[in-house]
Amino acid sequence: MNILLTGGAGYIGSHTTLSLIDKGHSVIVIDNLITGSKSLIPKKAKHYDVDIADESSMQKILKENKFDIVMHFAGLTRVDESVKYPEKYKLHNFEKSKIFFSLCIENNLKKIIFSSSAGVYGNNDSSNLTEESELKPINPYANTKYQIENFLISKKDKIDYTILRYFNVAGADKGKRSGLIAKSSTNLIKVLCEVAANKREKIIINGNDYITKDGTAIRDFIHVTDIADMHVLAANNLLKSSSSNIFNCGYGSGYSVKEVITEMENIVKNKLQVEIGPRRPKDIAVSVANSDKFKKKFNWKPRFNNLNIILSSALNWEKNNL
Numbered sequence: 001m002n003i004l005l006t007g008g009a010g011y012i013g014s015h016t017t018l019s020l021i022d023k024g025h026s027v028i029v030i031d032n033l034i035t036g037s038k039s040l041i042p043k044k045a046k047h048y049d050v051d052i053a054d055e056s057s058m059q060k061i062l063k064e065n066k067f068d069i070v071m072h073f074a075g076l077t078r079v080d081e082s083v084k085y086p087e088k089y090k091l092h093n094f095e096k097s098k099i100f101f102s103l104c105i106e107n108n109l110k111k112i113i114f115s116s117s118a119g120v121y122g123n124n125d126s127s128n129l130t131e132e133s134e135l136k137p138i139n140p141y142a143n144t145k146y147q148i149e150n151f152l153i154s155k156k157d158k159i160d161y162t163i164l165r166y167f168n169v170a171g172a173d174k175g176k177r178s179g180l181i182a183k184s185s186t187n188l189i190k191v192l193c194e195v196a197a198n199k200r201e202k203i204i205i206n207g208n209d210y211i212t213k214d215g216t217a218i219r220d221f222i223h224v225t226d227i228a229d230m231h232v233l234a235a236n237n238l239l240k241s242s243s244s245n246i247f248n249c250g251y252g253s254g255y256s257v258k259e260v261i262t263e264m265e266n267i268v269k270n271k272l273q274v275e276i277g278p279r280r281p282k283d284i285a286v287s288v289a290n291s292d293k294f295k296k297k298f299n300w301k302p303r304f305n306n307l308n309i310i311l312s313s314a315l316n317w318e319k320n321n322l
């Protein structure tokens, strides 16, 4: 396949580029490096340092190449920033994606895979979120995902889309070719890796009074390489068939914040400094995917459904990037 992939200098886009290239596909990356890092783009991928909404550059790239599929990862991803600057998120995520998709469609690139988020389910506290669960995004970031989903659905007569709703993506490439680079991240596993690698003093648990087995929140952590592989499966399917679909991307099981910290302590064979803080506003107790739809459709068997592997790979990457 010849893939047009936006956001390939970012965390998930770079891992997906690796998975595609490892399987012999060719990838052209569009990334303006607003938050990404050029060092994450695999050498075998061609990179254009342009904005997805730069109409003249995008027209040229779309006309000069014959793409089979477009995978759209590019966007801003910080919930806290989106609450502070909702207009920025509306422009960067929703408006720019709309321009980009319209250019793709105009140039006959009509097979689209889009990175959505479990954030579209809002504070729907559940250990069994299906694709049919109610959608009620509660922050501007998640709302942009919801709006782009609706935009794609509104074009369903013209395009074939696969919308992938990621749960908590974590871990890093096992060959240490890519991983998460994020400054001042609030991501639990990123912060934990920084503590384990002695780059940060302590980890704060945001609330230990939830109605869960140990009082801390439970999330469905999925290894980034499994997410990347899901894109390859979805792309192969999209190429063969003309059906549009929405899938949850999670393992269908969750770990509590305390369990994640304990597993990291086992890995480093050391107690880490942990502090109990208040709940974060609007955080929910449990968010776990029902991923039966993807499993059934693709006979999907994840390769890295193991907390130890997720944490070890993330920590190896963190140590590698001192």
Ligand SMILES: NC(=O)c1ccc[n+]([C@@H]2O[C@H](COP(=O)([O-])OP(=O)(O)OC[C@H]3O[C@@H](n4cnc5c(N)ncnc54)[C@H](O)[C@@H]3O)[C@@H](O)[C@H]2O)c1
Pocket: 006, 007, 008, 009, 010, 011, 012, 013, 030, 031, 032, 033, 034, 035, 036, 037, 050, 051, 052, 053, 072, 073, 074, 075, 076, 077, 092, 096, 115, 116, 117, 118, 165, 166, 167, 168, 169, 170
């Ligand atoms: N990381 C997660 O846990 C998670 C969960 C759910 C959904 N997602 C979604 O998955 C996608 C990828 O997430 P990520 O964690 O890899 O993010 P990331 O920030 O690491 O990567 C995003 C990339 O997009 C690029 N970009 C942003 N705006 C652009 C523009 N206008 N033109 C060109 N390039 C642009 C950035 O430079 C960056 O390299 C995002 O759409 C995100 O919302 C991520």
